[in-house]
Amino acid sequence: MHKRKLAVIGGGAAGFFAGINAARQYPELKVTIFERSREVLSKVRISGGGRCNVTHHCFDPAILAKAYPRGQKELRWAFEQFQAKDTVNWFEQRCVELKTESDGRMFPVTDDSKTIIRCLKSEAQKHGVEVRTKTAVTNITPIDDNRYQVGLHGQQSMSSDAVVIATGGSNRSNKYDWLRELGHSIVEPVPSLFTFNFRHKIFEDLAGISVPDASVAIKGTNFRHEGPILITHWGLSGPAVLKTSAWAARYLYQEDYRFVIKVNWLHPKTQQEVRAVINQLRNRNARKKITKQDRFPLPNRLWKRFLELTEANNQLRWAELSNEQVHRLVQYLTNAEYEIQGKTTYKEEFVTSGGVPLDEIDMGTMESKLRPNLYFAGEVLNIDGITGGYNFQSAWTTGWIASKHL
Numbered sequence: 001m002h003k004r005k006l007a008v009i010g011g012g013a014a015g016f017f018a019g020i021n022a023a024r025q026y027p028e029l030k031v032t033i034f035e036r037s038r039e040v041l042s043k044v045r046i047s048g049g050g051r052c053n054v055t056h057h058c059f060d061p062a063i064l065a066k067a068y069p070r071g072q073k074e075l076r077w078a079f080e081q082f083q084a085k086d087t088v089n090w091f092e093q094r095c096v097e098l099k100t101e102s103d104g105r106m107f108p109v110t111d112d113s114k115t116i117i118r119c120l121k122s123e124a125q126k127h128g129v130e131v132r133t134k135t136a137v138t139n140i141t142p143i144d145d146n147r148y149q150v151g152l153h154g155q156q157s158m159s160s161d162a163v164v165i166a167t168g169g170s171n172r173s174n175k176y177d178w179l180r181e182l183g184h185s186i187v188e189p190v191p192s193l194f195t196f197n198f199r200h201k202i203f204e205d206l207a208g209i210s211v212p213d214a215s216v217a218i219k220g221t222n223f224r225h226e227g228p229i230l231i232t233h234w235g236l237s238g239p240a241v242l243k244t245s246a247w248a249a250r251y252l253y254q255e256d257y258r259f260v261i262k263v264n265w266l267h268p269k270t271q272q273e274v275r276a277v278i279n280q281l282r283n284r285n286a287r288k289k290i291t292k293q294d295r296f297p298l299p300n301r302l303w304k305r306f307l308e309l310t311e312a313n314n315q316l317r318w319a320e321l322s323n324e325q326v327h328r329l330v331q332y333l334t335n336a337e338y339e340i341q342g343k344t345t346y347k348e349e350f351v352t353s354g355g356v357p358l359d360e361i362d363m364g365t366m367e368s369k370l371r372p373n374l375y376f377a378g379e380v381l382n383i384d385g386i387t388g389g390y391n392f393q394s395a396w397t398t399g400w401i402a403s404k405h406l
Contacts, residue, residue, distance in 0.1 A: 014378025169352025
C-alpha cells in the first residue's frame, strides 16, 4: 500500500522532535527529515557548553509562558498540550534522566548533550524515520489543495502529503523568501540573546570574572533584569545581560546597538545601604587598607578596579577615604553607567526575534491558516525565549503539537 509521506524541513530540535513523534504516532506515515548541513541537531550538541540545557524546571504553563518576549500569549495555551513537565517525562520514558540546577535549568544527568542526541536518533531509527543530511530544500510548491512538491538542490524533487517547516531562525530576511512565496508574511528578523560590547574596554583584563547578584537596565527605558553578570573581553554577558537583550531585542536593533546601560553590581542593595556599609568600614576598619573588605560579594580584582575608577589610591586606609571618594565609589557599585557600542552574538547558538507571524498559524495545531497540511515548528516562527532552556522547550512543544495534529 502506498504510504502517505511527511517531509520535515530542518533537522534541529523542533524538526527532529516533530518527525520522530509523527512516525511514532502514525506508523503508516513515511517520514523524511531534510537537513541542509552535514549534521543534525547541531544546536543541541553545542548548547549549554556541550551539556544541552533541555528545558527549564517550571511546570506551570502560565508562568512558563512569561519567559518569552515574543510568543508569550500564544504559548500559554500551547503549553497546556505539551509543557516542560511533559518534556521531562518524554525523555525519562526513554531512559534519559534530567536534573535541575539551582537556577532552574535542566540538563541530562550525564552533563553531555550526546545523551540527548543519541536518544533522538535512536527514536528516529526505531520508527523508521529517514534522515537526509547535506540536502537543501530550495522550494515548496503546492501540487493541489492538499499535497506539495519539495524541491531539493541538485537532487530530484519529491512529493509529500504534508510538510513541517522547522528551519530555525535567521538574521537575514532573504532567507525567508521561499516562505513568502507560499503566501506567508515575515516579521523582519533581528538578533536576540547577545552580549553587550563596551565602547571603552575598562574591564578587558578581568574577562571571566562573574558577579552572582546584579542588575542591568537600559537607560531611558523600562528594560531591566536581575541575575548573574559575566565580564568578557568585550564587555558584559551572563543571564542578566542576555535576558535584557532578549526583551529589548527590537528596540536595540533600532538603536543600532548604541546605548547606555546602568549596572548595580550589588543588587538588591540600594545606594543608601551600600553607603552605610562603607561608612561602617571607615569606622571599624579605619587602619586597614581600602583594598581589604569582606562586606561585598565581589572578587578582589574587581573590587580593586572599582577603587581605581574612583581614583582612590590602593594604599589608602579606610579612615583616609574622603566623602567625595565614598560618593563616587557608591555610584560605581550601584549605579554605574557604561556606553555600549555593538553586540556579540554566538553564531552557532544565535536566537532570532522574528519569522512567521503567529496570527498566520493555528497555534493549537501548528498548521498554517493559509495552506492546508503545511505546519511550522520552532524558531522559524516569531517565538523566542530568554536564556535558560526556554528556546528548546518551545521547540519541543511546537514540534510535538505539529506531529500530533497531522
